[in-house]
Amino acid sequence: MIKVVHYINQFYGGIGGEEKADVKPEVREGVVGPGMALKAALGKDAEIVATIICGDSYFNENLEEATAEILQMIKKYEPNLFIAGPAFNAGRYGVACGSICKAVKDNLGIPVVSGMYVENPGVDMFRKDLHIASTANAATGMRQAIPAMSKLGLKLAKGEGIGSPAEEGYIPRGVRKNVFREERGSKRAVNMLVAKLKGEAFVTEYAMPDFDRVAPNKPVLDMKNAKIALVTSGGIVPKHNPDRIESSSASKYGKYDIEGVMDLTEETYETAHGGYDPVYANLDADRVLPVDVLREFEKEGVIGKLHRYFYTTVGNGTSVANAKKFASTFAKELVQDGVQAVILTST
Amino acid sequence: MVKEIERAGIPVVHICTVVPISLTVGANRIVPAIAIPHPLGNPAVSKEDEKELRREIVLKAIKALETEVDGQTVFDK
Incomplete structure (x- = not known):
């Protein structure tokens, strides 16, 4: 049996909206909120033993302490898998999910999964560290997000290989993997170019990273x-x-x-x-x-x-x-x- | 928004509570704030102390704008 701990914010935990965003982390046995759907998606092989709930503002205003506190709570349950979110496009929630996932992975050495919309700031902060299922930007995408996260989580927990981001529905982590192809590179490149010239769809094999940085301007002197x-x-x-x-x-x-x-x-x-x-x-x-x-x-x-x-x-x-x-x-x-x-x- | 302002040639300081987000976004001059719902205030202290707190943060921001930086810099002192 795969033991799972799930992390959600105060809103999904049913504690309250923004007026309760400063609540400290708490732990509840079993499933809460979106954990119900997650439990169903995980099926018989896994069990959500505990749910951690924390206010988004509390977490973000106390990044280090909150991470440490929550890590202690999770540790007690000796889980085999940690799932956080989905956070959709909620920025603070995404940062919380990513921070805790990374801390759990680094400290407890167990697989972790989250789910976010690609523009969530948590994505850029943590995409290289963890598998983040690519979700819609709002909770209306819950029905798609939960199975995607659960599938990734089960695969990771069972030690099964994870396919490419496009196959598995997670956000690219910048990992390159050697694979054998039928056609050699030069031919594939020419095929792509021909498709491009014809105005047909093609998929690049190496997307250029988007380094959008602007150098600081000179200071104000007067x-x-x-x-x-x-x-x-x-x-x-x-x-x-x-x-x-x-x-x-x-x-x-x-x-x-x-x-x-x-x-x-x-x-x-x-x-x-x-x-x-x-x-x-x-x-x-x-x-x-x-x-x-x-x-x-x-x-x-x-x-x-x-x-x-x-x-x-x-x-x-x-x-x-x-x-x-x-x-x-x-x-x-x-x-x-x-x-x-x-x-x-x-x- | 910070990046577009910087791109237009105007030095900009970002006062924000969640510094890691500001770093990810690409702000160059960053001044940490107090709390998400009141970055430049603190309802738990007196009006006078709160104003003083706000003056300190804004002054820090002004100092940041007067400081030459060659990359992302968090002014937390």
Whole structure:
């Protein structure tokens, strides 16, 4: 019998939403939430002996302690397999799943599996360390995610060979494997080229890695006379969210005039973000977008000027393509407006 | 977003709570924040102390913008 420990967040654990994202890890015997479907998919050969539940914010704000605590909880059950998630496109959840999987693999030496949407930040952080089943971006993909994760997990636990990412449905780990092919490389390359010229579909045998790094710009030399702009992914908007920026998967950003605004108050600003507990930001949005402090620094001569507009969007399940598009658009305006540096805040 | 701003030629500092995510995304100047729902505040302390805390973090961010870096740098001191 393969003993399995399953990790889920506070939401799937039925403890609560964002208002409970700060709960500490706890362990429950047997299955909880998506563990039911996982149990069914694993079948007779495996048993979920325990489920660990932890709040996403607690985990991410206390990465090391939380990992250590959870590792202790898992150890007690002497599992043969550890499964975390699926986290879909939930960033903090993905980071939690990946961090614990890696810690379990490194410390307990047992196979681990998670499931995430390819844009989850947990993927880039952990794809090389573990098998992450490729899932949809939202929980509507649960029915596909669970069998994919369970199949991978069982294979790993039984020591069976794992096929290619495309065959097995996991996210490529950057591992290259020697295989024999019918046709030699030169012929396959020419076939691909011919297919490309004809406009037909073909699959590359070695996808080029996407190294999208931007070198840091020169520092600001004369801060006392510099114009600084504020940007946030924390969803701070004027009260009642006039442009209706979505609480998740944002399709737009906002640009708001803060000329003469000295302080963001409960009456004037709020957050549109649906991915964290909004209570604190709604009471005082300076906790996310520090307009009050920058006004003080402006007055004290620490900086030259706070730019007249701030730019904001909701960084909650928002696609990388959208975020890129928003920022490349408003960055042009910032350049035109003579902004010399940007402070970007994220929740 | 940090990368697109940097790409446009403007130095940018990322104030965020989950530093590993910022590193993965590719921010160059990173200043750690307090907590996810209140990166630049702490409702558990007095208004005055909270403001002071926010001043310290923003000041750290300003210092980061004044500092020459040649790769990803976390300003946690």
